[in-house]
Amino acid sequence: MALHVLTHEAMHINQEHDEVKADCQAFQRNHKMAEYLGVAPPLAAQSAILIHHFRNMHHPYYSAQCEPGRVLDEKLRDAIWRGPDG
Numbered sequence: 448m449a450l451h452v453l454t455h456e457a458m459h460i461n462q463e464h465d466e467v468k469a470d471c472q473a474f475q476r477n478h479k480m481a482e483y484l485g486v487a488p489p490l491a492a493q494s495a496i497l498i499h500h501f502r503n504m505h506h507p508y509y510s511a512q513c514e515p516g517r518v519l520d521e522k523l524r525d526a527i528w529r530g531p532d533g
């Protein structure tokens with residue numbers, strides 16, 4: 448979760464001031480942050496998937512729209528929730 452907090456804060460630096468949006472942007476980039484910090488790509492992806500999968504639906508930044516194909520999906524090519532067929 449420390450990884451997710453770091454990525455979330457980076458989204459604020461990137462001028463996203465909406466907490467729910469910043470949080471979902473972070474879920475879509477946690478694997479990249481981990482890789483930048485030296486985590487091997489497969490482990491970075493696995494961690495990012497778990498962080499998203501086990502997120503707390505009672506958290507104030509939770510949104511059911513933060514899922515593949517829903518409103519907050521940025522359709523990033525390498526998002527961890529993107530399967531092999533995109």
Ligand SMILES: [Zn+2]
Nearest residue numbers: 455459466469
């Ligand atoms: Zn925030």
